[in-house]
Amino acid sequence: MTDKHLQAQTDTTASSMAFLEKAAALLGPRGLTQDGDVMAGWLSDWRGRYHGAALALASPADAQELSALVKLCVEYRVPIVPQGGNSGMSGGATPDASGRSLLVSLRRMNQIGAIDLENRRVTCGAGVVLQNLHEAAEAQGLRFPLTLGGKGSATVGGLISTNAGGTQVLRHGNMVAQVLGLEAVLPDGQIFSALTPLKKDNRGFDLKQLFIGSEGTLGMVTAATLKLIPALAERRVVWAAVESIQAARRLLLHVQGAMGEALEGFEVIPHPSLEAVFDYAPDTRNPLDSAAPWYTLIELVADQAQAESLGERVEAMLGEAFEQGLLSDAAIAANETQAEAFWGIRETVPMAERAKGPAKQHDIAVPVEKMPDFIVAASDTMTKAFPGCHAVAFGHLGDGNVHFHVIAPEGSDRAAWEAGDGKAISEMVHDLVTQWGGSISAEHGIGQLKVDDLARLADPARLHLLRSVKQALDPLGLLNPGKLIP
Amino acid sequence: MTDKHLQAQTDTTASSMAFLEKAAALLGPRGLTQDGDVMAGWLSDWRGRYHGAALALASPADAQELSALVKLCVEYRVPIVPQGGNSGMSGGATPDASGRSLLVSLRRMNQIGAIDLENRRVTCGAGVVLQNLHEAAEAQGLRFPLTLGGKGSATVGGLISTNAGGTQVLRHGNMVAQVLGLEAVLPDGQIFSALTPLKKDNRGFDLKQLFIGSEGTLGMVTAATLKLIPALAERRVVWAAVESIQAARRLLLHVQGAMGEALEGFEVIPHPSLEAVFDYAPDTRNPLDSAAPWYTLIELVADQAQAESLGERVEAMLGEAFEQGLLSDAAIAANETQAEAFWGIRETVPMAERAKGPAKQHDIAVPVEKMPDFIVAASDTMTKAFPGCHAVAFGHLGDGNVHFHVIAPEGSDRAAWEAGDGKAISEMVHDLVTQWGGSISAEHGIGQLKVDDLARLADPARLHLLRSVKQALDPLGLLNPGKLIP
Structure with missing residues (x-):
């Protein structure tokens, strides 16, 4: 030295x-x-x-x-x-x-303000844990309509900074749709305060958008005013078998047409993922008597005003779907325990897939209508290019967002495979998604995981905008360096 | 020289x-x-x-x-x-x-693409006139849910650049809520293209937001993919009399509770504005037999699925409102002609007020729940500070957005009054709005009209963000100079 x-x-x-x-x-x-x-x-x-x-x-x-x-x-x-x-x-x-x-x-900023019943909203600190927000809303007969696996740890600030998704995006949108106002500390220490929601405000473009999904690179969210909706009075959870992922999409269109805004979630699970869950959690049962290539998990909800007719409407919708050959079999959860068990299968898939051995996971989106064809084409491409690998896709079909896993050949060494074929596989998946007009990050963000692929694949105008705004707000590059901005 | x-x-x-x-x-x-x-x-x-x-x-x-x-x-x-x-x-x-x-x-870019019925959306050029978009959607049994007085000339690009509002914002939101994707030419000539809508895309913050409401200062919108909704099957237009602006707000809460998402518009008109309309358009009639201090114009709608029960639900809602003393009298338009006549009164107010003589008009917003008190306080302040002036407020109560006019004393010279007291009045109104946590521009934007008041009243963090982003994207300051950015 x-x-x-x-x-x-x-x-x-x-x-x-x-x-x-x-x-x-x-x-x-x-x-x-x-x-x-x-x-x-x-x-x-x-x-x-x-x-x-x-x-x-x-x-x-x-x-x-x-x-x-x-x-x-x-x-x-x-x-x-x-x-x-x-x-x-x-x-x-x-x-x-x-x-x-x-x-x-930001975890000490964990105060939940008084719930504003008339305007259905609440102002809370960035450190409020999602689960606590759910409970505070429920105690007042309201609901915060975004949830995800990490609800016991995820905070409001983190959810905003990553524009988190989850299983209710189909009906209620990502975190961006829940944020009525926010407060953030800028990279020079100034406080941008726009907590009081105005339904209309045309003093230029919507500045709070700079802090939603920017992963702490442009400022740190310290508090937010969030939207609440009436509590659920009733729900029906349906597990339905379909012959193909294209059939799942046809079923989705049928359910959307018949149930409108009652449809809150529409997830798909391929049979191999169900088998992975059986291996991982042996107590799990298939809600149906026989196996099928694909399953769909459908959540249908109603508030007080619509509650009474929900069961009847769901049965009529399923009857029609069956008659039209849109599904081969279906089960409606008989009670809350069974409904939770259906969702439990879906929520266990990521862990079960991970337990099977080394795999590369991809949180990707393509236009909703292209998703079924994309899954078929991408699975085919990957298994041909990397013999011995298996591809599975599961998740939020209704949002055009699947989690696409490519699993290493049996007996692969984890470290060697991840650094070699695994890396090449992820690049190829991201190439494909980009060719299909999609996004290399649907809901998990870019962070450090995907920053190189963003640099490689984003079009120049997008990169120019990201970098220019970053340079303008944080010229010293002190806020979350190495994340998101290539 | x-x-x-x-x-x-x-x-x-x-x-x-x-x-x-x-x-x-x-x-x-x-x-x-x-x-x-x-x-x-x-x-x-x-x-x-x-x-x-x-x-x-x-x-x-x-x-x-x-x-x-x-x-x-x-x-x-x-x-x-x-x-x-x-x-x-x-x-x-x-x-x-x-x-x-x-x-x-941008008017030559006036192509309307094929309407995507399955996904309920359409891609069109920036030059498409709003009225033509309405007609194209209607021809396919769909609706573009934003309308305003200038629909015969306003273009999609202008509506996006100013984040236009209108009379349906209460239910459907401003222009920002209708934009699924867009394409824009940046200040350096690069084309930012994000027309294909992805329901989920977390590659950083939402870049298209930079071009919505930024009045052409950060880029020029050349095309957009817009949301469509099912056509209306039925509507009811109600003209109801109330004793005060506070009573109008109580009625709004009642209608929201009883009718939910069927409520599409809730406008208020004070009696003096109705009289101004009578003077300006002598054929106009008060839909009710007797005068009241305030009127509300309520639009309630239903698509095919809800159409049958709409009339009954509206009557029940009004019956309850009458019993609870929330209104003194009400008329439901008997047919489309009458419905259009009710709306005609509301749409004539701005012209009628203008015809009465010199006046300063203010498009302002405060938090919805504060609007009634704001109107009372602001009217009082203005008439005390400027004896002989009259203040009238009308418009979108449900959005917390009123058009607040201060009318010159009778016989005032227009040019002298506008340059003198008129200017001072506008500054005072904008001061008041800012003190109440509101916005000096609810839906009309900043343009050159309010750029000085934005500089004077916006908090430093907001100005810093606006200026930094402008400087980053348009360092030469060539795009729409002198507008929006102080």
């Missing part, structure tokens, strides 16, 4: 120490820690795929504290990695290995 | 001539004109409040031609003023008086 390098490192250390001293004074002992044991759990993503290091873990109490902290970070050029529940799928909340970044948790 | 100035002017002229020559070669005779008679109609806004001059009027045939034209404008540093139907309310499509700008009409 040359003297110059040594000098630079010493300066960095001295600068870091000065920064940490000021940050500690600003945030107090609850707000800043360098304790390795406390930090450890937050320096890797929950799936254990990304591992990082950080100067310290900061937990500001509110937007004002965060604003002051960001100004300090700007002064000392300290990169910031914001984090909510750390249950993202793309490594967007894990710092790099340099240890130069400050990990900033 | 010094020699230096003279030299600069000659250079400019030589440069302009060279630019015009190249532009003419690029666009052909249909695509470029300097004919003063042809241009005249497009150099003033339709209300005659703004007058400008331009180098020429360009009408590119498609996005590719526009892209090449923009690159030429960049080369010669020629400012661009994009224009659709020229029926905006804030002077956003009128060039300044310098004559240095190129006026760019």
Whole structure:
């Protein structure tokens, strides 16, 4: 190491120490820690795929504290990695290995405001856990209409920053559709406050959109005003067998036509994934007596006003579907326990697939009407190009969003396969999706997982816009570096 | 004039001539004109409040031609003023008086694509006139759920660029809610193309939002894919009398509770505005036998599935409202002619108010629940501060968006009053709206009309974001200069 390098490192250390001293004074002992044991759990993503290091873990109490902290970070050029529940799928909340970044948790901002019954909305801090928001809404006869597997850890701030999806997007939209207003701390420490929802506001383009789905690269969401809807009074969960993925799409169109806005979820599961679930969770049963190539899981709901007729309407719709040859068999969950069991199968698929051995998972979207053909074509392409591999697709058919897994040949070494064929497979899947006019990230975001493929595949105008806006708002590049923006 | 100035002017002229020559070669005779008679109609806004001059009027045939034209404008540093139907309310499509700008009409891009019945959407050019879009959708049993007074001239591109509202926003949202995808030419001539709608796409924040409501300052929309909904099968239009604006809000809550998504419009009109309509259009009749302080105009709709029960449900709802003292009298339009007559009254209000003499009009929004109190407080403030003035408020109560007019004392000289008290009144109204947490532009945009008040009243973080994004995408400041961005 040359003297110059040594000098630079010493300066960095001295600068870091000065920064940490000021940050500690600003945030107090609850707000800043360098304790390795406390930090450890937050320096890797929950799936254990990304591992990082950080100067310290900061937990500001509110937007004002965060604003002051960001100004300090700007002064000392300290990169910031914001984090909510750390249950993202793309490594967007894990710092790099340099240890130069400050990990900033928004979890202390976990206040849920009074529920506004008349306007059906609630303002809450970025750190509110989704499950707690669900419970607060339910206690007032209302519902927050977005849910997903990680609801016990995912926070409002993280859900907004990644524009999270889930199983109710078909009817209610992604997180972006739930956000009426928000507050964010900008990369220079300014607070952008637009919490009070206005139904109409044409003072230029919608600035809050800059913070929805931008993965903390343009600002950190500190609070949001969210939409609530009337509580569910009734639901019917249907498990139906179909002959092909194209048949599943025809069934979807039939259900949409017959049930309109009562249709809240439409998921598809191929038979091999059901078998994987049987292997993984031996207590699981097929809701139907016999096997079929594909299954669909359909959620139909009604609020108080429509509750009474729901069961009848669902039975009539299924009867017609059967007569028209749109399904080969179907079961309606007889009670809530059975309904939960049907959903349990769907929710177990990702774990069950993962347990079968090395696999590459892809969260992709193509235009809804092209999805069935895409699945057939992509499965075919992958198994031909990589003999011995299996492709399975499952998920949100109604949204044009499937999770497309390519499973390694039996007996493959995980590390070797993932670094070799696995990597090539993911690139090929993303190439295909792009050729079909789709997106390499439907609902999990870009994070660090897909940032190279975004650079490779996005058209120049899209990359130009992403980079220009990033450069404009965060010229020092301090906010969540290495994520999303190629 | 010094020699230096003279030299600069000659250079400019030589440069302009060279630019015009190249532009003419690029666009052909249909695509470029300097004919003063042809241009005249497009150099003033339709209300005659703004007058400008331009180098020429360009009408590119498609996005590719526009892209090449923009690159030429960049080369010669020629400012661009994009224009659709020229029926905006804030002077956003009128060039300044310098004559240095190129006026760019998008009206030739007026193709309506095939209507996609299965996915209920249509892709059309920026120049499609709203009325033509309505008719194309209706011919296929569908509906484009946004309408406004200027539907015979307003274009899809202009509606998107100004995020237009109208009378159906309560149920269907502004233009932003109708846009599934779009294509735009950026300030450097690149084409951003995102016409194919994906229900889910989490490759960062939603880039198309940059072009919705940004008034052509960040790019020019050339085409869009728009949402369609099932055609209306039935409607009921109700004219109801209430004692106060607060009572109107209570009635709104009642109708929302009883009718849910059948409620499509809820407008308020004060008695003085009805009298203004009588003076302006003497054939008009009050739908009710006696006068009341306020009237509400309520539009209730049903598609095929709900059509049969609509009349019955509306009558039951009104019966309850009457019993609960929420209204003093009400009339349901007996047929379409009467329904159109009820709406005709509402649509005549702006013209009737204008005919009464000089007035300052304000398109403002406050949180919906605060609107009644705001109207009372603001009317009181204005008439006390400016004795002899009258304040009237009418419009979209359900959206928290009223048009708030302050009318000059009788006998005032228009020009003197508008430049003096009128200007002071508008500033005071905008101050008040800002204090109430509202917006100085609910649906008409900022344009050149409100750009000074935006600079004066917007909080620093909002201005910082607007300016930073503008500077990033249009560093030369060539796109629609002097509009929206202070």
